[in-house]
Amino acid sequence: MNNLSNLAWINGRFISQSEATITLHDAGFVMGATVTDMSRSFGHKPFMLIEHIQRFLLNCESCFIPIRVNALELQKIAEELISRNCTLLKPEEDLALVLFATPGPIGFYLGEPGGAGDGLATLGMHTFKLPFHRYRPWLENGAELLTSSILQPSLRCLDPTIKQRSRMHWWIAERDVKKRSKTASAILLDENGYLTETASANLLIIRNAGWNKFKISVPKREKVLDGVALRVVREFARDSEIEWNESDILPSDLTPSDAGLITSSTFCFAPVKSINDTKLSIFPTFNGMLLDYWQKKTGINFHTQILKNL
Numbered sequence: 001m002n003n004l005s006n007l008a009w010i011n012g013r014f015i016s017q018s019e020a021t022i023t024l025h026d027a028g029f030v031m032g033a034t035v036t037d038m039s040r041s042f043g044h045k046p047f048m049l050i051e052h053i054q055r056f057l058l059n060c061e062s063c064f065i066p067i068r069v070n071a072l073e074l075q076k077i078a079e080e081l082i083s084r085n086c087t088l089l090k091p092e093e094d095l096a097l098v099l100f101a102t103p104g105p106i107g108f109y110l111g112e113p114g115g116a117g118d119g120l121a122t123l124g125m126h127t128f129k130l131p132f133h134r135y136r137p138w139l140e141n142g143a144e145l146l147t148s149s150i151l152q153p154s155l156r157c158l159d160p161t162i163k164q165r166s167r168m169h170w171w172i173a174e175r176d177v178k179k180r181s182k183t184a185s186a187i188l189l190d191e192n193g194y195l196t197e198t199a200s201a202n203l204l205i206i207r208n209a210g211w212n213k214f215k216i217s218v219p220k221r222e223k224v225l226d227g228v229a230l231r232v233v234r235e236f237a238r239d240s241e242i243e244w245n246e247s248d249i250l251p252s253d254l255t256p257s258d259a260g261l262i263t264s265s266t267f268c269f270a271p272v273k274s275i276n277d278t279k280l281s282i283f284p285t286f287n288g289m290l291l292d293y294w295q296k297k298t299g300i301n302f303h304t305q306i307l308k309n310l
Contacts, residue, residue, distance in 0.1 A: 006088065008126035009081055017126055025109035027116050028102030034165035035059045036100045039078075039228070040130060040265055042298040044086040044094065050075055051228050052265070056099050059162045065101050065121050074099070078125060085127045092309060095127045096266055100165070132309040135267040137183070139303055142273025142282065143262055145187040145198065146180060147251060148173040152188040152196045152223070160196065161226050170199040187275065190223060194248040195275070201262035202227040203272070205249060209259035209283040215243035229263040236293045251276050259283040268294055268302050 008020035028034040037056035039049055053074050060067050069077075078097055085095060102122040107114030150173035152160060173186040187203060188196050196219055197203055203224075205217045216237055218230070237244045254260075259281045260272030269290060271282050295301050 006085055006127065007081060008124060009077055010124040011120075011122060014081070014084075020124065020126060022102070022122055022124075023105055023110075025106050025112075026102055026122055027104060027106050028100070028122060028165070030106055030109060031103075031116065032166040032168075033063070033065075033116075034100055034102050035063050035065055035163065036098060036165055037163055038099075038265060039097050041082055041086065041094045041097070042300045042302070044082070044089065044091075046079060046082050046097065047265075047298055048228050048232075049078055049097075051231070052097075053078070053099070055163070055226065055228070056101075059164070060101050060121075062159065062162055063164065064117065065103050067101055067121060067123060069123060081125060081127060089129065092305060094130050094305070096130050097125060097127050099125045130266060132306045135270065135306050138262070138267070138270035139306055142271040142280075143260075144181060144184040144273050145203075145260075145262075145275045146177040146184045147189050147195075147276055148176045148186045150176060150186070150188065152190045154191055155223065160224055161222065163225055167199070174199065189251075192248070194223075194250060195219060197224045198262060200266070201264040202230040203249075204230075204233060204261040204263065205254065206259040206261070206283055206286060208257055209281040209286070210257075214283075214286070215245060217245045217247055217249060219249060220246050227263055227265070229265050229268055232294060232297065233261075233263055233269065233290065236290055239293075240289065251278070254278045254280065256281060259286070261287075267306065 006017040007014050008017040010020050022028055037052045039052040040047060053071050057071055082095055082097055103117045104119045104121045106116045150169050177184045177186045185198050187198050190196050206214055207217055208214045254275055256279055261269050262272055263269045272280055274280060291303060
């Protein structure tokens with residue numbers, strides 16, 4: 001294997017990423033039945049990898065996708081893949097790691113024996129260089145969020161705590177909000193009109209930003225992805241003795257005295273400039289404290305990393 005080519009790992013084999021494929025009759029393609037997870041490296045070292053793998057395996061189990069590789073084995077494979085692909089990076093660059101699993105091929109779609117789930121699952125992982133240019137505008141100006149006419153799928157249909165690739169609703173929602181603002185991202189409401197999350201990030205609202213008795217409000221845990229980056233902010237709030245509330249949040253409840261953050265494993269956190277017509281505050285003291293907390297965990301000031309990578 002040429003060590004100078006980006007590698008992927010599919011069903012037990014390291015292969016060139018350009019050769020990584022799934023078949024036309026794989027349930028991940030035919031049915032959109034794909035569980036996934038994404039983590040990243042800091043300084044070319046994986047961050048909270050085992051937490052991502054544990055969430056991934058739990059989600060696979062919930063979606064009836066049997067995985068025959070345990071968490072420790074997946075961790076070793078992922079660490080090797082990151083190590084080998086990071087040799088292609090500059091020191092200031094880092095990688096995202098994607099894990100995915102599907103129920104495997106559906107035999108009768110190609111005139112072969114078997115239906116969905118009758119064979120072995122498809123299991124793989126690959127990496128890509130983190131696109132810092134995508135995150136820079138959020139750090140410099142704050143993220144602009146707009147609600148869409150497209151709603152978060154009902155809890156009775158699809159568990160939003162599962163990270164998966166059945167994401168047509170997100171594709172439509174993003175196109176919907178881009179008709180109103182080319183710089184905006186979609187944030188979905190649930191069926192009762194409460195804020196949930198974006199396609200790639202959890203939402204936090206800091207009530208009474210800048211005041212001594214501010215508190216953090218987030219959507220209820222059962223309604224959104226259990227983001228690993230969100231867990232870090234929750235730990236920060238606990239260690240800093242900041243009140244943390246999980247509650248339903250209406251867009252109309254927001255005021256300019258509130259601040260907002262979006263969190264994701266790729267960019268960690270960024271301020272929110274506005275949600276619909278409500279312009280939110282920026283809370284630099286809080287953001288600086290959170291950045292310091294995160295830097296102690298990662299060894300890197302990721303805001304500087306993003307802003308200096310052109």
